[in-house]
Amino acid sequence: MDLSYTERERAFRDELREWLAANPPGERPQGEEADYAWRRDWQRRLHEGGWAGVHWPVEYGGRGASLMETAIFFEELGRARAPLPANVLGLLLGGPTLMVWGTEEQKDRYLPPILSAQEIWCQGFSEPDAGSDLAALKTRARRDGDGWVVSGQKVWTSGAQFSKWCMLVARTDPDVPKHKGLTYFLMDMEQEAVQVRPLVQITGEADFNELFVEEARIPDENVIGGVGNGWKVALTTLMNERAGLGFFLQVRLRQLLDELVEQAAASGALDDPRVADRLGDLHVRTEILRLTAYRGLSAIEQYGQPGPEGSLVKWLWSDTNQMLTQLAADVVGPEALTAGRPWAYELLRARGNSIEGGTTEILKNIVAERVLGLPRAR
Amino acid sequence: MRFTLTDDQREIQRTARDLLANRSSFEKVRAAAEQGPDEALWRELCELGWPGIAVAEAHGGQGLGAVELAVLLEELGYACAATPFLGTVLAAAAIEHAGSDAQRERWLPGLAAGELRGALGAPGELMPDAPGANVVVVVDLAQRTAAVADADAVEPVQTIDPTRRYGRAPAGGEPLEGDAGPAIDRALVAVSAELVGLAQRALDMSVEYVxxxxxxxxxxxxxxAVQxxxxxxxxxxxxxxxxxxxxxWTADADPQRLPLAAAMAKAWASDAGRSATASAIQLHGGIGFTWEADVHWLFKRAQLDSAFLGAGAAHRARVTALTRPT
Incomplete structure (x- = not known):
C-alpha cells in the first residue's frame, strides 16, 4: 500500500497543472447556449493541448493514461473549476463503447470528431416506461431495405439539442425475451424525424430533453456490435458511465463543502456544536468517498476488477451531496432559499443525484445481489 | 498510488484469518466470556510475534508498520477474539512514540514479546484490557499527554462486553516525555480497524443467515428491505x-496527516461498527436477540470500542476543528 503518487503520476499531474495554469477555463457564462459554446470551446482547447481523451489509447488519439491518471485528470479539472467538456458523453461513453464493439470503419469514422468536439454525442437509453428496467424499452426499429426505420420516445437525453449522434438502443425483435431483442444504433440527430423537446427540471433549467422519434432512418452500417446484441453493448456503455466522472463530482463536492464551511465560520454558525457535528460528518463522508474511489481504482489496476467498494461510490456521493445542500439551507438560513441563490440551485439539483445514472434503490439492489450474493429480489 | 494491500500484507491477513478461524471460534469466545481471556490463544499469538508487529526491531518487535497492525486488528475484531492484544499494542505504541529511551528499553521488549501485558485509555474511563495489565498508560485526550499509571490501582469493571476485561485507572503516574498525540492517534486507528472487523463479521454472518x-x-x-x-x-x-x-498508512508515511485521518476513521468506524452489528441482530430476527446466536458478542464489543477514546460525535467535532479555516 502506497498512497503517494508514483513519479509518473506526479509528472502527469504537474504537466496538467502547468497546462491548466497557462490555459485557464475562465468563468461560466450566463445562458444555456453560451454555456454550451464555452464547454465546446473548452474541449477544443483540451484537444489541441492533447488532453481531450486522456484515457483513450494512443492509437485512437488519446494519451493512454492509466485509470489513476484519468482520476487525477478529472480531479485537477475540478480543482481548476473547469467545466466538463461539451462532448463528455462521447468521450466517456461513446468512444470506449466503439473501441470494444465498433468495426474498424466505425472507429475511423467516429472517434476523431468525438475527441475534437466536432460531433457531439448523446445517449438515447431511458424511456418514459423504461427507466431502471431499461430492457423493457419500447422504441422499435424495423428493417427497410438496406437500413432501419425507428420510432419511439426517449427521455433524459442531456445535450440532445447540440448533438450530431445519438447512442440509441431500440427493439429490433419483439418476439424474443426482452434482453435479447435489442440493437444498439448510432442515429443521426440531424433529420426531421427526430424532434428534441427540452425537459424543464425542478431547478427551472433544462439540462435534459425528451426525444420524439418518428420514422427516423438509420443505415445498416450504423449498427454497433451486431443486430440483437444491443443489451451487451449498452452494458459496456453503462459500465463506463461513472469511471472517471466520479472524481470530478467528488472534487465539486469538496469545493461546495469548503464554501459552506467558510460561510459557517464567517457567520459564527460553526461555533454551534450541532452545525459543527454535521459539517464534521460531511467532511468525513467526502473524504471517505474519495478514498473509497481510489481503492476501487487500485483494485481494478491490481486485480483487473473492482472490489466491492467500487459499487458504493455513486450512492455515497449522491447521499452526501444531498446532505450537504440541505445543511446549507440551515447554516445560511432562509436566504439560501431565495430565487437565484447558488445554494437554492444546488439544493434542488441535488435531488436528481440519487436518481440519475442509477437510482440509489437500484444501486442497493446491485450491491446486495452482485456483491453480497443475495438471491434476486422479488 | 496503490491503495491495495501488498502481497506481504495480504499474506498476513490470510494467515491471521485462517489461524483465528481455527483457534478462536465463537465457542472459544463464549468460554472466554465466562472464564476470562483465552490464554492459549494469547500464548500462540505471542509465539507468532503478533504483539510486536509494529514495534521496532531494536526493541524486540518485527519492525512492520501501522498498516500491518491494522490488518491484524481487523482480523482479531472479525473473530471477536478474547485476548489482551489491543491493550498491549496500544501501550507499546504509546511508549514507543512518546516514551524516553529509558522507558522504551524498560517496557517495549516485554510488551513486544507479550511477556508484559498493556492497556491504554483515559483516566477514569473504561479501559480495555486494563485488569491484569502490567503497563497501564493513561492519556489526557485534550492535553495530548501520557503517563504510565500504577497498574495495581486499576479497578476492574463489569461491562456489557464480557469477551474482554475492562477497568478504570487513576490519573497520574510516570509521565512519558514526548508528545502523546501520535500515540493517541495510532490508538484511534487501531480500534477503528477492530471495529471494521467486527462490522465485516456482522455482515458475513447476516448474509449467510438471510x-x-x-x-x-x-x-x-x-x-x-432486507437487501x-x-x-x-x-x-x-x-x-x-x-x-x-x-x-x-499516514501514521508511518505521512504523519502530518495522521491527526485528521485518525479522527475521520474513528468518527466513521464508531458509528458504522455500532450500526452494522445492530443490523446483524435485526437481520437474524428473533434468534438474533437470543444469547445463543453469536451476533450479540459483536454488537457488545462494538459498543465498547465505539465509546473508547471518544465516540463518533467527539471525533466529528475534532474533524471540524482540525479543518476550520484559519
Whole structure:
C-alpha cells in the first residue's frame, strides 16, 4: 500500500497543472447556449493541448493514461473549476463503447470528431416506461431495405439539442425475451424525424430533453456490435458511465463543502456544536468517498476488477451531496432559499443525484445481489 | 498510488484469518466470556510475534508498520477474539512514540514479546484490557499527554462486553516525555480497524443467515428491505476500511496527516461498527436477540470500542476543528 503518487503520476499531474495554469477555463457564462459554446470551446482547447481523451489509447488519439491518471485528470479539472467538456458523453461513453464493439470503419469514422468536439454525442437509453428496467424499452426499429426505420420516445437525453449522434438502443425483435431483442444504433440527430423537446427540471433549467422519434432512418452500417446484441453493448456503455466522472463530482463536492464551511465560520454558525457535528460528518463522508474511489481504482489496476467498494461510490456521493445542500439551507438560513441563490440551485439539483445514472434503490439492489450474493429480489 | 494491500500484507491477513478461524471460534469466545481471556490463544499469538508487529526491531518487535497492525486488528475484531492484544499494542505504541529511551528499553521488549501485558485509555474511563495489565498508560485526550499509571490501582469493571476485561485507572503516574498525540492517534486507528472487523463479521454472518432463513416460502434475503439493510452494512464496512487503512498508512508515511485521518476513521468506524452489528441482530430476527446466536458478542464489543477514546460525535467535532479555516 502506497498512497503517494508514483513519479509518473506526479509528472502527469504537474504537466496538467502547468497546462491548466497557462490555459485557464475562465468563468461560466450566463445562458444555456453560451454555456454550451464555452464547454465546446473548452474541449477544443483540451484537444489541441492533447488532453481531450486522456484515457483513450494512443492509437485512437488519446494519451493512454492509466485509470489513476484519468482520476487525477478529472480531479485537477475540478480543482481548476473547469467545466466538463461539451462532448463528455462521447468521450466517456461513446468512444470506449466503439473501441470494444465498433468495426474498424466505425472507429475511423467516429472517434476523431468525438475527441475534437466536432460531433457531439448523446445517449438515447431511458424511456418514459423504461427507466431502471431499461430492457423493457419500447422504441422499435424495423428493417427497410438496406437500413432501419425507428420510432419511439426517449427521455433524459442531456445535450440532445447540440448533438450530431445519438447512442440509441431500440427493439429490433419483439418476439424474443426482452434482453435479447435489442440493437444498439448510432442515429443521426440531424433529420426531421427526430424532434428534441427540452425537459424543464425542478431547478427551472433544462439540462435534459425528451426525444420524439418518428420514422427516423438509420443505415445498416450504423449498427454497433451486431443486430440483437444491443443489451451487451449498452452494458459496456453503462459500465463506463461513472469511471472517471466520479472524481470530478467528488472534487465539486469538496469545493461546495469548503464554501459552506467558510460561510459557517464567517457567520459564527460553526461555533454551534450541532452545525459543527454535521459539517464534521460531511467532511468525513467526502473524504471517505474519495478514498473509497481510489481503492476501487487500485483494485481494478491490481486485480483487473473492482472490489466491492467500487459499487458504493455513486450512492455515497449522491447521499452526501444531498446532505450537504440541505445543511446549507440551515447554516445560511432562509436566504439560501431565495430565487437565484447558488445554494437554492444546488439544493434542488441535488435531488436528481440519487436518481440519475442509477437510482440509489437500484444501486442497493446491485450491491446486495452482485456483491453480497443475495438471491434476486422479488 | 496503490491503495491495495501488498502481497506481504495480504499474506498476513490470510494467515491471521485462517489461524483465528481455527483457534478462536465463537465457542472459544463464549468460554472466554465466562472464564476470562483465552490464554492459549494469547500464548500462540505471542509465539507468532503478533504483539510486536509494529514495534521496532531494536526493541524486540518485527519492525512492520501501522498498516500491518491494522490488518491484524481487523482480523482479531472479525473473530471477536478474547485476548489482551489491543491493550498491549496500544501501550507499546504509546511508549514507543512518546516514551524516553529509558522507558522504551524498560517496557517495549516485554510488551513486544507479550511477556508484559498493556492497556491504554483515559483516566477514569473504561479501559480495555486494563485488569491484569502490567503497563497501564493513561492519556489526557485534550492535553495530548501520557503517563504510565500504577497498574495495581486499576479497578476492574463489569461491562456489557464480557469477551474482554475492562477497568478504570487513576490519573497520574510516570509521565512519558514526548508528545502523546501520535500515540493517541495510532490508538484511534487501531480500534477503528477492530471495529471494521467486527462490522465485516456482522455482515458475513447476516448474509449467510438471510440466504438460508425462509419465510413466506422464500429466503428472507430475497426481500428488498432486507437487501437494502445489508447493502448499508457493506457501505459501513467499506467506508470504515478505506478510512482506517488510509489513517494507518499516514501514521508511518505521512504523519502530518495522521491527526485528521485518525479522527475521520474513528468518527466513521464508531458509528458504522455500532450500526452494522445492530443490523446483524435485526437481520437474524428473533434468534438474533437470543444469547445463543453469536451476533450479540459483536454488537457488545462494538459498543465498547465505539465509546473508547471518544465516540463518533467527539471525533466529528475534532474533524471540524482540525479543518476550520484559519
Amino acid at each position: 440466504k438460508e432463513r425462509k419465510q413466506f416460502g422464500v429466503p428472507v434475503g430475497t426481500f428488498q 437494502h439493510r445489508a447493502a448499508q452494512m457493506l457501505l459501513d464496512v467499506e467506508g470504515g476500511r478505506s478510512a482506517a487503512l488510509y489513517a494507518a
